[in-house]
Amino acid sequence: xxxxxxxxxxxxxxxxxxxxxxxxxxxxxxxxxxxxxxxxxxxxxxxxxxxxxxxxxxxxxxxxxxxxxxxxxxxxxxxxxxxxxxxxxxxxxxxxxxxxxxxxxxxxxxxxxxxxxxxxxxxxxxxxxxxxxxxxxxxxxxxxxxxxxxxxxxxxxxxxxxxxxxxxxxxxxxxxxxxxxxxxxxxxxxxxxxxxxxxxxxxxxxxxxxxxxxxxxxxxxxxxxxxxxxxxxxxxxxxxxxxxxxxxxxxxxxxxxxxxxxxxxxxxxxxxxxxxxxxxxxxxxxxxxxxxxxxxxxxxxxxxxxxxxxxxxxxxxxxxxxxxxxx
Numbered sequence: 001x002x003x004x005x006x007x008x009x010x011x012x013x014x015x016x017x018x019x020x021x022x023x024x025x026x027x028x029x030x031x032x033x034x035x036x037x038x039x040x041x042x043x044x045x046x047x048x049x050x051x052x053x054x055x056x057x058x059x060x061x062x063x064x065x066x067x068x069x070x071x072x073x074x075x076x077x078x079x080x081x082x083x084x085x086x087x088x089x090x091x092x093x094x095x096x097x098x099x100x101x102x103x104x105x106x107x108x109x110x111x112x113x114x115x116x117x118x119x120x121x122x123x124x125x126x127x128x129x130x131x132x133x134x135x136x137x138x139x140x141x142x143x144x145x146x147x148x149x150x151x152x153x154x155x156x157x158x159x160x161x162x163x164x165x166x167x168x169x170x171x172x173x174x175x176x177x178x179x180x181x182x183x184x185x186x187x188x189x190x191x192x193x194x195x196x197x198x199x200x201x202x203x204x205x206x207x208x209x210x211x212x213x214x215x216x217x218x219x220x221x222x223x224x225x226x227x228x229x230x231x232x233x234x235x236x237x238x239x240x241x242x243x244x245x246x247x248x249x250x251x252x253x254x255x256x257x258x259x260x261x262x263x264x265x266x267x268x269x270x271x272x273x274x275x276x277x278x279x280x281x282x283x284x285x286x287x288x289x290x291x292x293x294x295x296x297x298x299x300x301x302x303x304x305x306x307x308x309x310x311x312x313x314x315x316x317x318x319x320x321x322x323x324x325x326x327x
Contacts, residue, residue: 005030007241022092039084052088057097060085064102078105111312113270115280126262130231133185134255138277140179142299145274149249153190154226174300189230197228200247205236207246282310
C-alpha cells in the first residue's frame, strides 16, 4: 500500500505533521505530498534547520540557486522544488514571499526515450499475467503505471470502448482509448477480480479503499463490484490509516520490476522504464497523424507544451529529411 498516506495525529503538534495535514485538507495526491515534504525538508536542512517562519525570499533564492549551480538539477526538478516552497509559504504559513530572484537552471529537459511498435511488443512479449495487462494499458492507452494499477471495475466502459481515469495526476479525470486487443483480456481480468472479491466477502472482508471519505457518504460502495480494483493484490493487508483488513491493488513497484526484467530479456539497450510505454503511446499516435491537442487530452496534460516534446522525438525521419551521405 505504498500509495496510501499513513495516519496523522488527531491534533498534530509537529511542524511536518501540521504541514501534511494542510496538504491532505487540499486533497493533494500522496505522491505530491511526499515530494513536497522532501523538498521542504531539503530547504530547511540547507539553512541549518532554521524554522521557515524565520526565513523568506532571500533564503528561498539562495536554496534554489544552490540547486541550479551546485546540484545541477534539471529545469523541471527546480520547478518542483519551487512549487514545494511556494505551497509552504503561501498556503501553509500564509506568508508572501514577494518577488524571487534565484538563478534558474540551464540544464534543459531531455527528449524522452521511446520504443518503436516492434520494441514495445517485444517487451510485452516477455511479460505475463496481470503485470502484462497493466503494461499493455500503459502502451495501448497511454496510462501512467499508477493509473493502471488503480483502475476499478467501473472505469472500463466496454460499450464506448474507453477508459475513465479518475485518480489521475493533479486529481483530474479524463477519458482515453481502450484498445480492441485488450477488450477480452480485461473482461477475463475483471471476472477474476470479482471472483476474488466474492471470496473476500464470504470470509468476512471485501471492503475496498475509497478516496475522500466516500465510504461515509456511500456506506455500501466499499463492497460493491463497481468499486473493486481490476488488479487486486495477491494478499489482504491492514490499512495503515483505519486498521481495516482489506485488499488493495497490485503494487506499482512489482509492475516496475516486471517491466525491468522484460527489458533485460528483450535486449533493447535503451534507458527505458514503465513510463517509456506511455511515451511510446504518444509518439506512435503522432506518427499516425493524430492531432497534438487530442494527444494532450488523452495523456491528461495541462499544458500543450508538455505534449509538444513528442514532436522532437519523431521529427527528423518523419519529415523526409535524410543525411547527404545516404543520398
